[in-house]
Amino acid sequence: MKISSIIKWFFLITLLILYMLPVYYAIISSFKSLGEIYSYPPTIIPKVFTLKAYKEAIQGQDLLIYLKNTLFVAVVATVITVVVCVMGGYGLAKGTFLGKIALNTSCCNDTVCLSTGYHGSPLCHD
């Protein structure tokens, strides 16, 4: 019981360090100066904290406009997806057209889901 718990936490923490490495490095690099980012050896904790990159992103690169565009696309796509999918789902589940053919059998739903890649479909994008 005790040993299995230690083994569990050992693997969890190893995986966590490995999985968070790029996330941590991205965050920490955003506080580095340009020279320090490209310097070798790489630093795990920045020598000098600077907010210059943030200033540059907001003032020089129109970051706020890009954020606005992203928000617009996300909101509109979500609304369209929900409306269209809810209507389509209701129609397929309760409809009486075409004699309730294979369209709503589970096999066919799987096939549709797979062939559209479950991910790439404009209708059911996650």
Added chain:
Amino acid sequence: MLYKLVKSRFIFVIPALVFLSLFVLIPIVSVFVMSFYDWDLLSPPQFAGIKNFLMMFKDRMFWNSILISLKILIITVPFTFFIPLFLALALHRETTSSKVLRALFYWPYMMPAVAGTTMWKWLLSYDTGLLNYLLRIVGLKPVPWLLSPTPATMSIVFVRTWGMTGLLMMMFITGLQNIPNEYYEAAMIDGANRWQIFWKITFPLLKNTNLLVLVTSIAHVFRDFATIYVLTGGGPGYATTVTPLYIYLTAFTQFRIGYAYTLSVVFLLISFVIAMISLRIRESR
């Protein structure tokens, strides 16, 4: 007519059908049609009959790329199965620590694929990367992560697993939480140990989730383009040129659009066969 549409509720399906045809069906059909044409994006397409298909059968690069795709698929799927399963088993209880850890492990999936892969490319760089720096500190020889065929393949497998773990872990957690607690209590009263409980109760009751995870990870890995394009660009040489990447190179560096359509059709058929096999397994259980 209108009354019939409303009465049979077909009218509700029409918007979905319109989107599906516009963005899925029409492109797929046009790919099939265009695969019989020669086109270089500049001059108008010319009908070529089955020339493209004959060329495809003799294209050793293409068949090689399919082998590489299958190789990466076969190596990746065990990782994308067992790592999320382990995480789900460790983190499916609703405690504060497991909620925090779950959010952290889900993070890579939330990152845009290109951004996350770029970070890995940076960390895995041979001369200036952090990982090789750490290896040098410990006194080991630096590994050419992206510069030699086998490490490059393993790097792709790892980065792909890294990107998908969050999604698959959440699927497993949902599956685990759907198992009623009574089964565990009954097994505990009967004196089963944890190993027996896992293999006799948890694993059999997870079988639908297992198949969902397998099918999802196969679909994601097999048609993955962004990770490999950013991480190795198909290199070193053509050692990691998977089929989607080879199709992209044919279309947009050699400008053989018609031929790329032909390859896409063949790739679609192969994916279809794999999808059918996984569905058949799912039904036979």
